[in-house]
Amino acid sequence: MATLTPQVPHPATFADKAAFALGFILFEGKMRALFSLLFGASMLLFIDRAEEAARDGDRLQIRRLLWLGLFGYLHFLLLWWGDILFTYALAGLAALPFRHAPPRRLAAGALAIFACWHLLIGGGGLPETWREHRVIAGTASPADAARYDKAEAIVASKTAAEMASYHQGFAAQIAGKLRDQAAEPLSSALGSMGETLPLMLLGMALLRSGFFSGGWPDGALRRLARTGIAAGGTLTLLILAWAWSGGFPPVRMMLIVSAVAALPHLLMALAYAATLVRAAPRLARTALGARLVATGRMAFTNYIACTLVMTFIFYGWGLDLVGKVPPRQQPLYVLGGWxxxxxxxxxxxxxxxxxxLEWLWRSLTERRRQPFRR
Structure with a gap:
């Protein structure tokens, strides 16, 4: 629940709400969308390079995704509930059959899936959100208020149980996941497929259109960056105001993160991508750029290493700081990770x-030990 609202596990101060709001404006949904676009593009790059070497790119990519799915499940089981690798493996397998589609058709299909999925989720979540609004405003019927209070009590109980599990040791956490959440990666993947799959397809279309390799005119990239930031940023601020006005209530926040903010997330992610494409040639020649390139080339290792470090800091088998660091202090840990x-x-x-981990993944995909040391 703390990913949805700064009010969990403790009531938020103004500084906590401001820190949460900053993350919501700049990062929430945008980084996940950007990563999904890049993953879709990287799938095609991998296949293209394999086929240039007269190899079966599709078969290698399927093998690569299956191994990624296993890594993702182990990541969930051994370390962190928020794994995205299993979802990416499943969405990647679903995206693979469409890799030969023309870019315009691929992009149109991706955007149609994206829009329909989020409209359905948004429509389904409106009744509960409206009920919550009436309860907060004090205009709900006694029956609706009682129903809402019961749901809140269930959420509070689940949150308390989740917090208790994080304070446990390493082996106890694994045992608890095997007992109570063994199918969680699959259900999470299926529950987010309408976001992840179309974003991957859109990334594939962008790659084929030359977006990442200088094929788009600079003016088109500038327009995309400006329009995405202006439109996406304005919508994000309006949504944030709606969330803040109710004190970031859980049902409203669930609807926002799962559906309402989908369009501004996508607009801002595309704007970020266009900005980075324009900046990359100059940035790569700087000292910071060289370090960013190296960090990106080790994205898999850094992703898992980040989980390992942060779970050690926060979970019971490490420093056990879970629930003790308010949102206003959490950006310091983010900066430390960067x-x-x-x-x-x-x-x-x-x-x-x-x-x-890149070496291990590639060795397993290729079914032979790859060169490691320079």
């Missing part, structure tokens, strides 16, 4: 060809 990734990735790649 600094660590930028600091170690470049020196590592000076000695090794790729990150350790």
């Amino acid at each position: 600094a660590a990734m930028l600091a170690w990735s470049k020196p590592w790649l000076a000695r090794y060809r790729q990150g350790p």
